[in-house]
Amino acid sequence: xxxxxxxxxxxxxxxxxxxxxxxxxxxxxxxxxxxxxxxxxxxxxxxxxxxxxxxxxxxxxxxxxxxxxxxxxxxxxxxxxxxxxxxxxxxxxxxxxxxxxxxxxxxxxxxxxxxxxxxxxxxxxxxxxxxxxxxxxxxxxxxxxxxxxxxxxxxxxxxxxxxxxxxxxxxxxxxxxxxxxxxxxxxxxxxxxxxxxxxxxxxxxxxxxxxxxxxxxxxxxxxxxxxxxxxxxxxxxxxxxxxxxxxxxxxxxxxxxxxxxxxxxxxxxxxxxxxxxxxxxxxxxxxxxxxxxxxxxxxxxxxxxxxxxxxxxxxxxxxxxxxxxxxxxxxxxxxxxxxxxxxxxxxxxxxxxxxxxxxxxxxxxxxxxxxxxxxxxxxxxxxxxxxxxxxxxxxxxxxxxxxxxxxxxxxxxxxxxxxxxxxxxxxxxxxxxxxxxxxxxxxxxxxxxxxxxxxxxxxxxxxxxxxxxxxxxxxxxxxxxxxxxxxxxxxxxxxxxxxxxxxxxxxxxxxxxxxxxxxxxxxxxxxxxxxxxxx
Numbered sequence: 302x303x304x305x306x307x308x309x310x311x312x313x314x315x316x317x318x319x320x321x322x323x324x325x326x327x328x329x330x331x332x333x334x335x336x337x338x339x340x341x342x343x344x345x346x347x348x349x350x351x352x353x354x355x356x357x358x359x360x361x362x363x364x365x366x367x368x369x370x371x372x373x374x375x376x377x378x379x380x381x382x383x384x385x386x387x388x389x390x391x392x393x394x395x396x397x398x399x400x401x402x403x404x405x406x407x408x409x410x411x412x413x414x415x416x417x418x419x420x421x422x423x424x425x426x427x428x429x430x431x432x433x434x435x436x437x438x439x440x441x442x443x444x445x446x447x448x449x450x451x452x453x454x455x456x457x458x459x460x461x462x463x464x465x466x467x468x469x470x471x472x473x474x475x476x477x478x479x480x481x482x483x484x485x486x487x488x489x490x491x492x493x494x495x496x497x498x499x500x501x502x503x504x505x506x507x508x509x510x511x512x513x514x515x516x517x518x519x520x521x522x523x524x525x526x527x528x529x530x531x532x533x534x535x536x537x538x539x540x541x542x543x544x545x546x547x548x549x550x551x552x553x554x555x556x557x558x559x560x561x562x563x564x565x566x567x568x569x570x571x572x573x574x575x576x577x578x579x580x581x582x583x584x585x586x587x588x589x590x591x592x593x594x595x596x597x598x599x600x601x602x603x604x605x606x607x608x609x610x611x612x613x614x615x616x617x618x619x620x621x622x623x624x625x626x627x628x629x630x631x632x633x634x635x636x637x638x639x640x641x642x643x644x645x646x647x648x649x650x651x652x653x654x655x656x657x658x659x660x661x662x663x664x665x666x667x668x669x670x671x672x673x674x675x676x677x678x679x680x681x682x683x684x685x686x687x688x689x690x691x692x693x694x695x696x697x698x699x700x701x702x703x704x705x706x707x708x709x710x711x712x713x714x715x716x717x718x719x720x721x722x723x724x725x726x727x728x729x730x731x732x733x734x735x736x737x738x739x740x741x742x743x744x745x746x747x748x749x750x751x752x753x754x755x756x757x758x759x760x761x762x763x764x765x766x767x768x769x770x771x772x773x774x775x776x777x778x779x780x781x782x783x784x785x786x787x788x789x790x791x792x793x794x795x796x797x798x799x800x801x802x803x804x805x806x807x808x809x810x811x812x813x814x815x816x817x818x819x820x821x822x823x824x825x826x827x828x829x830x831x832x833x834x835x836x
Contacts, residue, residue: 327349335360336361337363338364339364340371342367345372346372347371347373349376351377351383358381362386365389375401377402386432389437389439395441396437397441397442399442400435400444401445404446404447405448430454431456432456433456435462442464442468451475454479458481468508470510474515478519483523510524512547515537516538516542518544521546522547526549528552530564532565534567534568539571540573540574540575543578545570545578546580550583550584562585565590565591567592568582568592568594571596575597576598578595579603581605582616583607585610586611587614591606591614592617597623599620600625603628604629604630605618605629606632608632609633615641617642618630620651629651632655632656637667639668640657640671642673642683643672644672644674648674649678652681654685655672657685657693658687667695670696678704679705680707680708681706683710683711683712684711685722687720701725706729708731711724713736715740718741720738730769730798731767732766733771734769737774743775743788745791747792769793769799770800772801773789773803774803775805789802789815791815792817793819793820795820795821798819802826805830
């Protein structure tokens with residue numbers, strides 16, 4: 302896009318102090334039309350319309366405005382194979398410019414507009430879909446691109462904003478197909494290929510980005526925001542919204558645990574028969590919030606959240622409402638994080654994974670992880686790892702698999718001391734739970750009842766039903782952490798359940814405690830408590 306518009310920039314800077322309050326209107330009807338508008342000053346207005354009752358294709362509309370307080374609109378509706386580019390710049394202060402591109406209604410109908418090594422020339426290509434690009438330098442700008450309605454296919458929209466307090470909105474909905482939308486706020490260095498990311502150049506704050514690709518299929522949405530207090534949302538909603546990809550990345554360059562974050566990311570891929578979607582949210586810095594929501598008959602979806610190099614962030618993945626064969630993963634490093642994966646209400650064969658603390662990266666203290674596969678969720682897999690091959694303490698991990706459930710698998714692994722793990726599995730049975738805790742003063746328990754949850758009164762880690770299996774290991778860790786004063790409170794109700802407890806003491810004077818209750822028939826329990834202290 303930069304190559305497309307740079308040619309007129311140099312001459313415009315010389316005229317900024319002289320051209321004021323101008324208005325430009327261009328109307329073109331037909332094919333292979335070209336419109337180029339350049340303005341400099343303040344409070345300028347420009348409108349380019351390449352629409353009409355006849356055939357409108359292979360048109361090019363390019364507009365450049367230098368200064369502040371501008372209004373710029375390009376209309377290429379009911380057209381195909383068009384190019385629309387807007388450049389608005391004010392480097393000496395706030396921009397407060399507004400840019401709008403409309404390419405709605407039966408637009409596109411070609412291969413996606415941007416290709417690797419695309420030089421972005423002003424000559425439209427009849428083999429490509431529509432392309433819309435907005436570049437805004439300065440603060441307080443608004444950029445909007447609309448590529449909506451059925452028949453709108455193979456279009457590409459990109460927005461670049463360099464400054465603070467900017468807003469970018471892209472709409473590709475209502476039956477649009479095979480479209481691509483990208484928003485970059487703070488990154489001004491793309492490589493020749495659109496899929497080869499450039500280096501981060503500028504950190505900006507307080508920006509908002511929104512992409513709406515609802516009721517559409519085979520679309521791609523990408524938002525990249527650099528620095529803190531930014532907000533990004535992607536919506537790929539509605540019936541038969543499928544095979545879409547959403548990606549949000551937020552955070553400052555070289556962010557560490559001391560770098561402010563405060564970014565918010567929301568990806569929604571909901572609706573009736575919404576399937577085969579992929580959602581990824583990446584955040585660095587402190588105090589971030591990332592949410593992936595894939596609900597209501599959403600099948601075969603992937604939800605992924607990663608929050609690193611900071612503290613006090615929250616990550617959520619929700620895949621509920623007859624959602625089948627979904628995968629929800631959250632990775633967090635740092636302290637005081639919260640992670641929630643929820644897969645339930647008639648769901649089955651889902652995978653929920655939370656990793657807090659990664660080898661070679663950083664530890665996690667005072668983190669909370671919760672996986673809920675509830676209300677009839679069956680054949681689900683829940684895995685929580687806290688501080689594997691790293692050191693951290695005071696973490697909490699809870700797994701809830703309830704309802705008319707069967708064949709669920711829960712695994713909780715915690716490294717170091719003062720950690721808590723909880724479990725509740727109910728239903729027909731054939732569920733499996735495995736706990737591994739290394740260090741001292743760790744606890745395994747569960748909620749007193751289904752309704753109390755893990756934040757009410759606590760009792761035992763519990764399995765209800767038949768043919769369940771629970772395995773508990775509390776011993777020395779990777780870093781040689783002493784094991785002492787660990788507690789396991791466990792309960793099984795039903796028939797043919799098995800339970801195994803292995804507790805090791807490596808500190809003189811230490812004492813582990815296991816309390817086990819089994820109710821029913823043909824149940825078995827094995828408890829091993831070993832004194833590993835050398836006399």
